[in-house]
Amino acid sequence: MMTNTTIPLVYGLLIGKSAEDYNLFFEKVLEQDNFQPESIMTDFKTGTIKSVTDMLPNILHKGCLFHFSQPVWRQVQSKGLTTKYNEDDFFRLNIKQLISLAFAFH
Template sequence: CDRKARTYTQLFRELKHHATRLKTTFNPNTITSDFEKALIKAVADEFPQARHAGCYFHFTQALYRNIQKLGLTTAYRDSESTRIVCRKLML
């Protein structure tokens, strides 16, 4: 996957087309995904009425990556107070 907005847009249009052929609609009220900018744009363009929710797993994964990037891995592992603060961000 090239992870470009136009690719996601094309995918959504194909899904809409196939739904029409099945005599139904593909018009979700809510879409849950990761935080990829191209996907967020395509969802907003193709489903402006839909609520776009970020995936909790990907959110916490991104937070932990930032803990690592900031050099806080040892503090996260060894310090209960640091771990508590970081985990509160994950709620």
């Protein structure tokens, strides 16, 4: 038995990003025999979150750390703080601590 392990079983490449688009995707996935996941990991798009809540209400929904940390890094870049991040150990630690908040309420 494996614990704390993620095994990707289904990938969805969708053109749209609305809850309706994700609902259609999850309907097709749920049509498959014996599809009974214990948890699902997705990005943080509003449509995805709404669809998972509606379509899979009893499944543990987890957000992907990569997709959580990317907007933080984009903000560092957009604010012109890339050099500070690279050169200032304390600032870099603060950004990493901010990202680690994703684990605070597990």
